[in-house]
Every structure is written in C-alpha cells, then in structure tokens.
Amino acid sequence: MLREVSQKRVLPFLGxxxxxxxxxxxxxxxxxxxxTSSAPTPQPAPFSYVPPGxxxxxxxxxxxxxxxxxxxxxxPGQNHRDPWFAQFFKDCLEDSKLMYGTKEATPFIFSxxxxxxxxxxxxxTLSPGxxxxxxxxxxxxxLWIDMMQRLGLDVQVVDRPWGEGANEDMLEDILxxxxxxxxxxxxxxxNETTTGVTSDIAGCRKAMDAANHPALLLVDGVSxxxxxxxxxxxxxxxxxxxxxxxxxxxxxxLAFVAASPKALEAMKSAKLKRVYYDFxxxxxxxxSGNVPYTPSLAMLYGMRESIKMLREEGMExxxxxxxxxxxxxxxxxxxxxxxxxxxNPRWRSDSLxxxxxPEGVDSNKIVKTAxxxxxxxxxxxxxxxxxxxxxxxxxxxxxxxxxxxxxxGAEMAMIDAGVPIKPGSGVGKAIEYWHQTSSVIKTRxxxxx
Ligand code: PLP
Numbered sequence: 503m504l505r506e507v508s509q510k511r512v513l514p515f516l517g518x519x520x521x522x523x524x525x526x527x528x529x530x531x532x533x534x535x536x537x538t539s540s541a542p543t544p545q546p547a548p549f550s551y552v553p554p555g556x557x558x559x560x561x562x563x564x565x566x567x568x569x570x571x572x573x574x575x576x577x578p579g580q581n582h583r584d585p586w587f588a589q590f591f592k593d594c595l596e597d598s599k600l601m602y603g604t605k606e607a608t609p610f611i612f613s614x615x616x617x618x619x620x621x622x623x624x625x626x627t628l629s630p631g632x633x634x635x636x637x638x639x640x641x642x643x644x645l646w647i648d649m650m651q652r653l654g655l656d657v658q659v660v661d662r663p664w665g666e667g668a669n670e671d672m673l674e675d676i677l678x679x680x681x682x683x684x685x686x687x688x689x690x691x692x693n694e695t696t697t698g699v700t701s702d703i704a705g706c707r708k709a710m711d712a713a714n715h716p717a718l719l720l721v722d723g724v725s726x727x728x729x730x731x732x733x734x735x736x737x738x739x740x741x742x743x744x745x746x747x748x749x750x751x752x753x754x755x756l757a758f759v760a761a762s763p764k765a766l767e768a769m770k771s772a773k774l775k776r777v778y779y780d781f782x783x784x785x786x787x788x789x790s791g792n793v794p795y796t797p798s799l800a801m802l803y804g805m806r807e808s809i810k811m812l813r814e815e816g817m818e819x820x821x822x823x824x825x826x827x828x829x830x831x832x833x834x835x836x837x838x839x840x841x842x843x844x845x846n847p848r849w850r851s852d853s854l855x856x857x858x859x860p861e862g863v864d865s866n867k868i869v870k871t872a873x874x875x876x877x878x879x880x881x882x883x884x885x886x887x888x889x890x891x892x893x894x895x896x897x898x899x900x901x902x903x904x905x906x907x908x909x910x911g912a913e914m915a916m917i918d919a920g921v922p923i924k925p926g927s928g929v930g931k932a933i934e935y936w937h938q939t940s941s942v943i944k945t946r947x948x949x950x951x
Contacts, residue, residue, distance in 0.1 A: 558878040560908040562695050562725055562854035562895030564747040564754055574807035575800040588791025594802050597809040598758055601727050602742050604734040607760040610784050613798050616724040616745030619757035620646050622779035623720045623741040627765050628686055629773035630654040635676055636689040637668045640696030641884045646722060653774055664887060667701035667849040670709040677713035687718040693726035696884045698856035699849045700730060707737045718768060724748055725853045729897040731821045740765040751898035752804045826939055827896040827905050828852030830932040834909045837931030838923050843891050853897040863921055865892045871915040878911035902936045
C-alpha cells in the first residue's frame, strides 16, 4: 500500500526528467502529459529546490571528485606563459605515466574527452584504408568502430555477445590467417562500460605474439586506467587512452593518451589527417614544457592532486580496492537473487557492475526512482540493453561505505519498482564480505592494535 502511494507520487515526476529538463527547471516548466500519468499538473515552485544531503553519484563516469582535488582546482586565472609553467607541465606528463604502468611510453595530455583520445590513437598511427581488427561487445566498442569507419579505415569487426569480452583464440586465428600482415592494428576496449566486462589485454598480447603478428595494439582504457590493473610496458600496449572523468576522478575535459616507441615510429608514416590531436605538435612543444594550445590549468592542477593520491595509496592497493568494491557489489547482486550481465567470472569488471533485472521489470524505472526518491544516480542500460539492466559505477574516488549507500538505494528502488527483494538481502551480503576483507587505513593502524 505504502509502495503504491509513493510510486504514484514519484513516477509522474520521473517521466518529465527523461525529457531532459533539469531538476531545478521542473516545477515551472513541466507540461503535464495526461497519457503517462493521472497526477495533477505541477505548480510553479517559489524557489529552486536542492535536496538536503549529497547526491549519490554511482554512474561509471563522471565519478565523485575528492575534496583534495576540488581544492587543488580552485585557482585564479594564471598565465601558462609565465616561467613556472614549463616545469609544472613536464611534471604533469611525467606523473601521468603512473596510471598507465609505463616508463617507456610518451604521454600526451589533450583538452578533450575519451572520444578525442580514440581519435588521437587512430589518426597518429594509421593511414586511410589500413586494416584494423576490433571486437564489438557494447556501445563504446561500437562507437570506436564507427569512428574508425568514418576515418576511412578498413575495420574487421568481430561481434561478440554483449556481456562477453575479447576472445583471444579468435584474435589469434584472425592474425594467423593474415599471412601478408595486412592488419595494421588490433583495437580493444579494455573495460566495456556498457556491459561491465573487462577484457584480458595481457591475453590479447599473448594471442598476437602466438600469431607472430606485428600489428599495433591500441587500447581504450577509458574506464579501466587508474582503477584496474593496467601494465602498458609489460603488455606492450602501443597506444593507451583514458579520460579525466573516469578513474582519475576529475571533471570531464582531459583526454590522456600514451604512445609506445613503436607507435611513435608508426606515426612517421601514418597518413590519416590530424590537426588538433596531432602528436607531432605536442612532441615539438612538450619536451620544453610548452603546449601547442591553451591548457586547462585548473584541470592540470586537479590531475596532479589526483595522481598524487593514487601514488600515496599505491597502484597495487588501488587495484585491490577496486576488486574489493567490485566483489562486494557482485555479492549484493547474488543476495538479491539477480544476475550479472557478464556471465563469465574471468571478465567481470571491478569498475562497474551491470545488473540484469527480472523479465517484465523496466530497469529505467529503477534508475529514475533511485534518482527521484533517494537522490541516487545509477547508470541506465545503454542501447540494445536499455530497460533490461542498470549499472552501478564504483571506480575512482570510492570506498566501501560510499558504495553501500548505492547498494541500499538500488535495493529500495528495485523494491519500489516491484522486484521481489527482501530488504537488506544485497546490502547484507556486501557488508558481510567487506567487514572481512577491508583493510585498516594505512595511517590509522596504531589505533586498532
Ligand atoms: N570508451 C569507454 C570505455 C567509455 O566508457 C567512454 C565513455 O563513457 C568513452 C570511451 C567515451 O569517452 P568520452 O565520453 O569521455 O568521450
């Protein structure tokens, strides 16, 4: 009964959010749609309403920004031509190597997003008509392939079911058959943010080696780098790409790219047109601490603080923390009696968890209710799995108690949407796991001895 009442109050309002109106604009501007609800027309509100407490942000990027990073970014306008900038920017580039796990690669920082990073990876290493092999198992791999095709590359698309990762045997087979070595690059989305699947890049490299194939290995690490194990040098990744709003826990606006010596060699003969994302312009200016165009200083300050935090924690601890968070979320899903979209445990992502909802339930309803009732932002199911799954992001600036709020909110929103779940069934499983596996914060060990 209670549930029915609350749904009646909440859901008409939700329909309006999907039409892209901002929450503060809702009371004045929303037009009541009689086809979707029987609720009264919202009346103009005398003030714009911000709910108390904080929004619980659990989409797989943009992610929560740490106070330290926010403070570091709070700077007045400055001149990047002043003498201090050169050393500062050289340090930014050097610092960024930490997240890729590289000593050998050359890092680049562009103003842009992950999509710009994709373009940089392709345009700087390939020529029109070059053959590229790419797995497609979600929206982001699909979009990268679309970019390749629009750039005039000849893409051999390897379609896999959504929920699976890069199949190394298939890759090896394709490369073995390419006896004339026409394939110039293998492109892999490491963590497919649509499906919560992490492919095995070391395994892909092994397949390339087994086929004795010289293709470049281009990796989209947009929702993995800085959160999940990434070893650019060891795996001999040629170009790695990420974006600031993911594991680095910054606002959106920087595209990070790193290129191996082999990729820089390929650049010399690569003929795809490039302007803004041309490595050559960066290589001319970066070594002396210069940039070819105006840098976003606030973002660079934030990035340095964010990398400093990763360094303080230690990358191995960062990977372990993400694993703990991912495993807790997976146990919650099990406790709810639901299934993950990713069926094979080897591919389950520690950056995000993608939950299948039972037949007959619309996952959009869960996501909307979570936002409208509990101020919790979950990720919707994208493209062909819209309505069938929802996504819980747990990458970047995140800890167990933050994530427990998302699990609790998801649990309540699912109950609101009619999923037969016992309150506490998922949260209970997660906390059972975390209280056994979480470690004492390293500077606080003496308090618990
Ligand atoms: N690749 C992956 C795996 C992503 O998750 C995203 C965005 O979510 C992108 C690429 C595109 O990045 P952006 O939206 O920053 O351009």
